[in-house]
Amino acid sequence: MAGLKLLFRTDPGEFLAAAGDYLSADPVVSTVVTTVAHRLVSQQAEGVSPPDHTWWLEVRDDSGAVVGAGMRSAPFAPYPPFLLPMPDAAAVALAQALHERGEEVLAINGALPAVELCAAELTRLGGGRVQVTQHIRLHELGELTSPPPVPGSLVAATEEDVDLVTEWFVAFVGDADEQAGRRRGTSAHETPDHAEMLRRLRAGRLWFWVDEAGEPVHLTGANPQSFGVARVGPVYTPPGQRGRGWASNAVAEVSRRIQAEGARACLFTDQANPTSNKIYAALGYRPVVDMANLVIVR
Structure with missing residues (x-):
């Protein structure tokens, strides 16, 4: 890997200080x-x-x-690394470095082709085979197109809503698998613990769409800004409330607020879920980059 060097850090602050210029140059992709x-x-x-x-x-x-970046910070098994775009040789060298470090890597997420190359080298070194569990696509909002209005309004979730929000976070992951035609539980995603959920609620970045009776019928979240970009998610409507326009209106309003803050709005979609892709395209979200979640089966 002539001319390329991999530098691992354990402190996120040091990483941001060292790689911040690179990350902020394309803040949507690095979100x-x-x-x-x-x-x-x-x-x-x-x-x-x-x-x-x-x-x-x-x-x-x-x-x-800096010409590439990544992290291994997932708090859920199997603790998949997440890779941003990087030279092909670096993706292969990363697999070799992880193998030499004795790190067990049974899943890897992020930008193509880096994750494919890294996973292929990991299986060459340690055996097994690579499976794609999810094809995802990152989108950025251009000009927001308002959807047909529906009854109700967007209201911020509070600490008193922590149980319902947590329940819907968990349901979001399983339902997303089913809607994409996968076995429920195929996709490994973080469900924040109680303390982290309370932190998110205090930050005011989780909202319900409530109907005319004031009952929550949908949940949309957004991350705090990072280098001028805020990522929308999760977006969850319980099964009995789907098809009524709650999601379109909630995401549109959250996206409008993000842009009103002077930030760029982005979100991920599951390429196997045509419904969500259609909704976001209609709002004005446009594809930026394709990514994938891979597992290594041994």
């Missing part, structure tokens, strides 16, 4: 890494330690410039 890094910096300030396996990666060329 997952920067959002998580900023969140963990905030948690560390509150005395919360990151998972033991956490690392942050910079890929630097022979001039010292």
Whole structure:
């Protein structure tokens, strides 16, 4: 891997300081890494330690410039690394470095083709086969197109709503698998613990769409801004409330608020879910980059 160097860090603040110029140059593509890094910096300030396996990666060329990045910070098994775009040789070298470090990697998420190349090299070194569990697509909002209005309004969820919000977070992951034709539980996603959910509620970044009776019928969230970008998600409507326009109106209003803050709005879609892709396209979201979630079966 002539001319390329992999640099691992354990402190998210040091990582942001070292790679910030690279990350902020394309803040939509780097949204997952920067959002998580900023969140963990905030948690560390509150005395919360990151998972033991956490690392942050910079890929630097022979001039010292950052040309790729990644992280391993997922708090849920099997703790998949997340890769941003990087040179092909770096993705292969990362697999070799992880193998040499003795890290077990049974899943890997992020930008194509980096995740495919890294996973292929991991299986060459350690055996097994690679399976794609999810094809995802990152979108950015251009000009917002308002959907047909529906009754009700967007209201911020509060700490008193923590049980319902947590229930809907859990349901969101399983329902997303079913809607995409996968076995429920196929996709590994974080469900924030009670303390983290309370932090998110206090930050005011989770909203219900409530109907005319004031009953919650939908949940939309958004991450805090990171380098001027706020990512929308989760977006969840209980099965009995679907098809009524709640999601379109909630996401539109949250997106409008993000843009009113002076930030860029983005979100991920599951490429296997035509309904959500159609909804977001109608609102003005346009594809930016394709990513994938892979597992290694041994």
